[in-house]
Amino acid sequence: MPAAEGGDSRDLPQQAPLWYADLHIHSRYSRATSPLCTLKHLAAAAQRKGIALLGTGDFTHPGWMATIRDTLEPAEPGLFRLAGRKADGEAPGVPNPMPVRFMLTVEIATIHSQGGRVRRVHHVVCVPDLDTAEALNRELGEIGNLNADGRPMLGLSCRNLLEIVLECGARRGVRTVLFPAHIWTPWYAALGSKSGFDSLQACYGDLVEHIFCAETGLSSDPAMNRRLSSLDRFRMLSFSDAHSPEVVGREATRFSCTMNYDTLFRAVQGVEQGFEGTVELFPEHGKYYLDGHRKCDVCWQPVETRKHEGRCPQCGKPVTVGVLNRIEALADRRQPAKIPLDAPFRALIPLRTVVAQMLGMKTTGGKRVQARCRQILSTLGPELPLLDTLPIEEISRRGEPALAEMIGRMRRGQVARSGGYDGLFGTVRIDEE
Ligand SMILES: [Zn+2]
Ligand SMILES: [Zn+2]
Known part of the structure; x- marks a missing residue:
């Protein structure tokens, strides 16, 4: 793979006013993903959607990392493109496709016990170069089996994973970023009803100041999150969590800044202009908006769940408490607040x-x-x-x-x-x- 040469933007449009990023996706090495999740198919899908910057997903997986090394080459600082640009014209039928850039990203699952409960939380980690990715992989490989799944499961606290990610970047003099994934998903999220916490502070402890953004997930939109004052300082991002090329970009984050790794995260942080809000599914569209039991055909609004004290009348077990209910439980505002940090978002079908x-x-x-x-x-x-x-x-x-x-x-x-x-x-x- 050729060495990075301080960035190259020869084939980006001169003044791209608005572009879309999707930083949370998976490769074919993650469980329950399409065999079509290859870099070329994902890039072609991104072009059809109008996604200019795509996460690679799964960089902790040795097989996927080998593919990344073989298939991508450095582009703008901290970003990559398909080597030889073969696939730039491979979105048949879309006029003037934007070239697609990649960022090295991975979703990591942590599982640990805290406060007498098992906590399962998903996080997205981003790094700017292959050597940092490899250094992080070596460390995480000591803790769990990175070969088992493109989204590895590690027996670690959220705080300790964050510490490893930050220290790996600090040692190498680069910025590494971790943010909580789909924060409201009942089973696998920082604020989820089944195995999460009541605040990001409780989740990441003394290191929470290093968290500056969070992924809202399909079943919530930025406004819903603004009912919690504890989330006021976090930028709300949206990505697809795609397990197949067709759904790449079903949610995405808009930017207008220069396309490179550090600029993007400075824009997300709010120290630089260029964050332009998100495009979303309608939150009702998501898989965990309301409460209920799929097998028992029970679907409830939060008020009905409270009336039944959370028990399914069919099977007697607690229903799966969805995102709307969970947000209401933790909210300290009746209506979403207007936060200066926010930019407009739009719900799409x-x-x-x-x-x-x-x-x-x-x-x-x-x-x-x-x-x-x-x-x-x-x-x-x-x-x-x-x-x-x-x-x-x-x-x-x-x-x-x-x-x-x-x-x-x-x-x-x-x-x-x-x-x-x-x-x-x-x-x-x-x-x-
Ligand atoms: Zn996840
Ligand atoms: Zn049931």
């Missing part, structure tokens, strides 16, 4: 869901839906800018008046929602009236 509804189809995976999506992308460009920012009149003028109407309604929040629960995705449809 994936294009294939919009198109399936437009065609009157029940499922999003059929050939007709796929063909129509391809046709739309070929005239209107990548998915996220289309759903998020392309002027409605322009969508209409370029031959898609029906789609323009639907996207307009989606942007105004004219949607019917039924909340997900206990691992079952919710549904969100654009109102037809």
Whole structure:
């Protein structure tokens, strides 16, 4: 692999006003992922979505790390691109695809006992170069088996993982970053109802000052998080946690700063301009928005869960308490506060869901839906800018008046929602009236 030469931005657009990053994804080395999660397929998917910066995911896995070394080369400081740029034109049918950059990222699961309870928490770790990744891998490899899963599980406290990550960066004179993943997921999150904590302070202890951002996860949006004053100083980020290329970018974070590793994190921290908010699924769409038991067909709003004292009437066991309920339990505000740190976010419905509804189809995976999506992308460009920012009149003028109407309604929040629960995705449809 060629050495980094202090950055190279030859094929970035001169004044890219807004770009999208998705830093939490997985490779084919993580459990329950698609075999298509290769760097080339992920890059092509990113181009279709309009994601300019993608996490590699899984850099602690020796097999994936070998692939990264073979396939990527240094680009802007702290970032990488496909070597030889072969795949820059590999998103068939999308006009003028942006080149895709990669950042070395991994999701790490910790499990430990604290305060008499088993705590399972997921974290995302980012590093700026391969040698730092290898140094961190050597240390973490002493603690657990990095070969077992692209998202390794380590018997460590959250605080101690953070310490290892920070010290590894400090020793090498580079910035390493850790932030809590999908913070509200019941089982695997810093603030989750089943095995999390009541605050990030309790989770990361004396090192919490080194945490400056958190991933909201699919079932919450930034506003919901602003009901907790304890989260006020954290920037709210959104990423996809994709396990297959199709869902890359289903949530993402917008930036307008120069694309390099340190600048991005300075923008996230708020010491520099360039953080532009997030694009989100509607939180009801997420798998853990409401409470309930999927197997028992019990789905409750928080008020019903309280009425039943949290017990499922079918099986008698405690229901899975979802994100809305958990946020209400920990909130110290009735309404979300407006925080100066925040930038606007927008809730979106994936294009294939919009198109399936437009065609009157029940499922999003059929050939007709796929063909129509391809046709739309070929005239209107990548998915996220289309759903998020392309002027409605322009969508209409370029031959898609029906789609323009639907996207307009989606942007105004004219949607019917039924909340997900206990691992079952919710549904969100654009109102037809
Ligand atoms: Zn996770
Ligand atoms: Zn039950």
